[in-house]
Amino acid sequence: MTPGQTVAAAMSDSLDATLRLVRAQAALVRRFDSRLSGLHGVSLTDFTLLLRLGQAPGGRMRRVDLAGALGLTASGVTRGLAPLERIGLVTREADARDARVAYASLTPTGRRRLKEMVTTAEETAAEVFAPAAWSVEDIALLSALLTRLGGRGLAGH
Amino acid sequence: MTPGQTVAAAMSDSLDATLRLVRAQAALVRRFDSRLSGLHGVSLTDFTLLLRLGQAPGGRMRRVDLAGALGLTASGVTRGLAPLERIGLVTREADARDARVAYASLTPTGRRRLKEMVTTAEETAAEVFAPAAWSVEDIALLSALLTRLGGRGLAGH
DNA sequence: CCTATAAACTTGACTACTCAAGGAGATGGC
DNA sequence: GCCATCTCCTTGAGTAGTCAAGTTTATAGG
Numbered sequence: 001m002t003p004g005q006t007v008a009a010a011m012s013d014s015l016d017a018t019l020r021l022v023r024a025q026a027a028l029v030r031r032f033d034s035r036l037s038g039l040h041g042v043s044l045t046d047f048t049l050l051l052r053l054g055q056a057p058g059g060r061m062r063r064v065d066l067a068g069a070l071g072l073t074a075s076g077v078t079r080g081l082a083p084l085e086r087i088g089l090v091t092r093e094a095d096a097r098d099a100r101v102a103y104a105s106l107t108p109t110g111r112r113r114l115k116e117m118v119t120t121a122e123e124t125a126a127e128v129f130a131p132a133a134w135s136v137e138d139i140a141l142l143s144a145l146l147t148r149l150g151g152r153g154l155a156g157h
Numbered sequence: 158m159t160p161g162q163t164v165a166a167a168m169s170d171s172l173d174a175t176l177r178l179v180r181a182q183a184a185l186v187r188r189f190d191s192r193l194s195g196l197h198g199v200s201l202t203d204f205t206l207l208l209r210l211g212q213a214p215g216g217r218m219r220r221v222d223l224a225g226a227l228g229l230t231a232s233g234v235t236r237g238l239a240p241l242e243r244i245g246l247v248t249r250e251a252d253a254r255d256a257r258v259a260y261a262s263l264t265p266t267g268r269r270r271l272k273e274m275v276t277t278a279e280e281t282a283a284e285v286f287a288p289a290a291w292s293v294e295d296i297a298l299l300s301a302l303l304t305r306l307g308g309r310g311l312a313g314h
Numbered sequence: 315c316c317t318a319t320a321a322a323c324t325t326g327a328c329t330a331c332t333c334a335a336g337g338a339g340a341t342g343g344c
Numbered sequence: 345g346c347c348a349t350c351t352c353c354t355t356g357a358g359t360a361g362t363c364a365a366g367t368t369t370a371t372a373g374g
Contacts, residue, residue, distance in 0.1 A: 125171035
């Protein structure tokens with residue numbers, strides 16, 4: 001059925017799963033990016049930054065911790081936060097004890113806007129995991145499998 | 158248990174799954190990139206480009222089709238292929254019938270190197286999905302769930 | 315044949331990261 | 345008290361993609 005020589009027509013199931021994961025992620029990111037940026041002017045990365053801040057007590061975190069929690073580098077956080085500060089969703093706060101640290105802190109506006117973004121993001125997620133194709137158990141299962149896959153989740157190392 | 162007001166402490170399971178997927182992918186990509194670039198001097202994207210070519214009859218494809226198959230834009234393919242041409246893994250071939258199309262075609266060297274890369278990638282995937290934590294069924298299940306998630310796989314539109 | 319539209323590809327300008335280097339402040343040994 | 349070392353953060357340079365615009369060639373209508 002396959003004419004010509006096809007190198008690597010078959011590959012291991014693990015590799016196949018990896019490639020599918022990468023592909024699925026690209027599609028998801030595109031979808032969320034376009035929805036979030038259309039309605040709120042932020043990217044998915046911006047949203048996860050804000051969301052993580054929103055989950056922290058007081059709505060504020062050190063930039064290093066933010067980086068660790070999101071799987072970005074420190075410089076990625078610096079660069080990602082800059083526009084969010086410019087548009088007033090986040091402010092920079094100093095630490096009284098340690099002058100090196102610069103907290104990122106959600107502003108009241110940031111909090112309010114974040115709530116709206118969460119709604120949008122949940123709607124988008126609900127479309128992606130439409131009940132027609134996805135049962136609650138499927139989603140939980142996928143989540144569980146992905147958790148095993150290294151994305152450290154929320155805990156520190 | 159949570160002091161201070163934490164916006165969006167809870168979120169829908171679908172959104173949670175999405176965020177985990179993004180996180181898992183970032184970790185996977187980093188791992189594959191570092192292995193592949195260390196041993197073969199190519200990124201994961203380069204590898205998927207080559208792999209897809211290797212699966213095509215004759216080891217060649219039109220650039221548009223390559224883009225479609227991998228979820229990239231046409232310009233992404235142009236840019237990704239350029240270095241692979243420079244290092245002699247891929248060549249550009251014209252179509253006798255249609256002067257607009259430029260096939261990307263695996264060179265004999267490309268074919269040989271690809272086989273080695275596949276080995277590396279499968280080893281890496283085997284480490285990630287280590288038998289201690291992952292059964293064959295788990296992997297198949299993950300693959301199946303991911304396939305449902307839009308990453309068009311191999312078929313055209 | 316000629317013109318309009320569409321397809322395949324490339325290019326320029328931009329965004330979002332990365333890594334490596336560096337500044338500024340904290341900390342611990344002695 | 346001072347120096348070495350470590351941590352937090354920023355910055356410059358580079359990479360990998362995007363989108364929009366432009367070129368070239370094909371195709372279809374009249």
